Amino acid sequence: MDEIDDPRIRSVVIVGGGTAGWMTAAALVQHFRTTPLKITVVESSDIGTIGVGEATIPTIRRFYGQLGLRDDDVMRATQATCKLGIRFIDWSGPGSDFIHPFGLYGQDVKGIGFHHYWLKQHRAGETAPLAAYSLGAALAAGGKFTLPSPNPPSSLSVFDWALHLDAGLFAQHLRAYAEAGGCARIDARIRSVELRPDDGFVRALTLDDGREVEGDLFVDCSGFKGLVIGEALGVGFEDWGRWLPCDAAYAVQSENRPGDAPAPFTRVTARSAGWQWGIPLRHRAGNGLVFSSAHLSDDQALAELMPHLLGDPLTEPRRIPFRPGRRTQAWAKNCVAIGLSAGFLEPLESTSIALIETGIERLKALFPDRRFAQPILDEFNDQTAREMERVRDFIILHYKLNRRTDTDFWRDCRAMAIPETLERKIALWTARGQFVRYRWEMFHPASWLAIYDGFGLYPDGHDPAVDAMDPAYLARSLAEMRANIADLVARTPNHAQFLAGLDPAAS
Numbered sequence: 001m002d003e004i005d006d007p008r009i010r011s012v013v014i015v016g017g018g019t020a021g022w023m024t025a026a027a028l029v030q031h032f033r034t035t036p037l038k039i040t041v042v043e044s045s046d047i048g049t050i051g052v053g054e055a056t057i058p059t060i061r062r063f064y065g066q067l068g069l070r071d072d073d074v075m076r077a078t079q080a081t082c083k084l085g086i087r088f089i090d091w092s093g094p095g096s097d098f099i100h101p102f103g104l105y106g107q108d109v110k111g112i113g114f115h116h117y118w119l120k121q122h123r124a125g126e127t128a129p130l131a132a133y134s135l136g137a138a139l140a141a142g143g144k145f146t147l148p149s150p151n152p153p154s155s156l157s158v159f160d161w162a163l164h165l166d167a168g169l170f171a172q173h174l175r176a177y178a179e180a181g182g183c184a185r186i187d188a189r190i191r192s193v194e195l196r197p198d199d200g201f202v203r204a205l206t207l208d209d210g211r212e213v214e215g216d217l218f219v220d221c222s223g224f225k226g227l228v229i230g231e232a233l234g235v236g237f238e239d240w241g242r243w244l245p246c247d248a249a250y251a252v253q254s255e256n257r258p259g260d261a262p263a264p265f266t267r268v269t270a271r272s273a274g275w276q277w278g279i280p281l282r283h284r285a286g287n288g289l290v291f292s293s294a295h296l297s298d299d300q301a302l303a304e305l306m307p308h309l310l311g312d313p314l315t316e317p318r319r320i321p322f323r324p325g326r327r328t329q330a331w332a333k334n335c336v337a338i339g340l341s342a343g344f345l346e347p348l349e350s351t352s353i354a355l356i357e358t359g360i361e362r363l364k365a366l367f368p369d370r371r372f373a374q375p376i377l378d379e380f381n382d383q384t385a386r387e388m389e390r391v392r393d394f395i396i397l398h399y400k401l402n403r404r405t406d407t408d409f410w411r412d413c414r415a416m417a418i419p420e421t422l423e424r425k426i427a428l429w430t431a432r433g434q435f436v437r438y439r440w441e442m443f444h445p446a447s448w449l450a451i452y453d454g455f456g457l458y459p460d461g462h463d464p465a466v467d468a469m470d471p472a473y474l475a476r477s478l479a480e481m482r483a484n485i486a487d488l489v490a491r492t493p494n495h496a497q498f499l500a501g502l503d504p505a506a507s
């Protein structure tokens with residue numbers, strides 16, 4: 001058959017072997033296991049990877065589940081701990097503290113959101129916080145962990161979990177998987193990208209030693225630089241710095257202190273011009289400060305970060321500058337950008353690896369042939385852009401709603417103009433306690449609720465249908481829900497015990 005009879009893609013070249021590159025390779029190897037498709041990863045061990053990216057959201061487990069990998073195997077391979085959510089410290093002012101859990105609050109009744117019942121009671125003087133109705137938040141606050149019941153008896157037990165993992169070990173694990181499935185790997189520096197003179201499509205990569213690597217489809221996983229999508233194909237970048245003020249980070253690893261129990265949540269603490277992360281792994285911890293370089297010098301950033309590590313430092317702090325925004329087209333010609341090459345927001349809600357997963361899903365669903373029909377590219381680009389905008393809005397919400405009064409940084413964030421899509425959401429929430437749902441949302445209403453509640457932004461009233469319920473019955477039901485949660489938490493082992501059970505040798 002000549003090319004016109006058989007336009008199928010024969011060869012995929014993945015440019016870069018960081019988290020994005022090896023996730024893409026593993027997923028494509030699995031997806032095309034019965035198809036003759038050559039998959040090659042080109043990476044440079046001289047250049048290395050970004051080396052951060054340790055907190056995930058629950059979709060990661062579905063990603064590796066599709067590969068046939070089990071939670072316990074991945075956890076052992078990546079020195080992982082469990083993550084029930086994110087704990088926000090000092091974001092609403094000194095001493096403030098709340099958890100954004102992966103899971104639901106209470107039980108909706110007759111299609112009316114639980115928060116409306118809670119709001120009514122709250123206004124009537126009921127003091128229990130919304131978090132008392134989230135099993136995920138209560139487990140996290142108590143340092144407990146257990147697997148969610150596969151058949152929850154009620155929505156009280158609906159919570160989900162993710163991992164804190166060593167990103168380098170995760171990439172190695174996926175590399176072993178991909179190579180076992182036939183993926184080729186070339187360790188070399190890419191010197192240049194060769195375009196076809198007639199249509200500007202990518203023909204090959206030229207390596208430092210002069211070798212050429214040809215392909216039909218190139219997946220750009222080369223990190224921030226966007227070697228193919230940006231540097232070779234000239235696709236532009238939409239800068240979101242006016243809404244996402246942080247543009248740099250210092251990352252540093254620390255020792256685990258003997259006897260310290262690893263928290264089952266990511267800790268994010270607001271500082272004077274940004275925030276600090278703390279991520280417990282089994283063999284060490286990840287720490288970092290994300291900050292606005294316009295508001296804080298490097299020396300000041302280090303002075304804020306280093307006294308608050310989760311343990312003694314194991315590495316020198318590493319500065320990582322970044323530019324929040326997205327590639328104007330994630331797919332151009334025969335190149336699809338996945339990972340940092342497609343854009344980056346900032347790590348506050350651990351969304352980068354999740355965006356890699358959805359990029360891969362989209363590529364599988366829209367996998368082209370060598371004619372690269374424009375509607376396929378348009379759909380991929382539209383979905384990617386919308387999804388990133390939704391995540392962007394969710395992250396902006398945290399800055400916009402902050403209640404700190406100590407620095408210009410936080411005051412400026414509160415005063416900033418926000419995207420119209422986010423304005424609509426906040427307006428509907430405050431007017432009616434409801435959630436605007438756009439297409440391609442990564443975060444569900446429960447997550448929005450967690451942030452609104454955490455920052456103390458409540459609607460003016462509650463759903464009038466709630467008033468039909470007998471107040472005494474309502475008060476009893478809520479008290480029962482709280483008691484059930486407290487009882488479940490009391491009966492759950494702590495996180496360290498759960499981790500020890502993963503590894504019989506260590507228990």
Ligand code: FAD
Nearest residue numbers: 016017018019020044049050053055190223339340352353
């Ligand atoms: P990289 O890791 O940079 O990999 C690029 C690859 O391309 C490497 O293999 C490199 O060798 C190769 N390469 C580049 N140029 C060449 C060349 N010329 N020749 C050959 N090979 C080349 N995400 C989360 O989900 N959770 C988090 O908690 C989180 N925290 C973060 C914190 C910070 C401060 C930052 C900046 C990011 C964070 N991220 C997080 C994002 C996460 O790190 C990335 O999304 C993820 O690591 C994917 O990176 P990548 O594979 O796209 O790029």
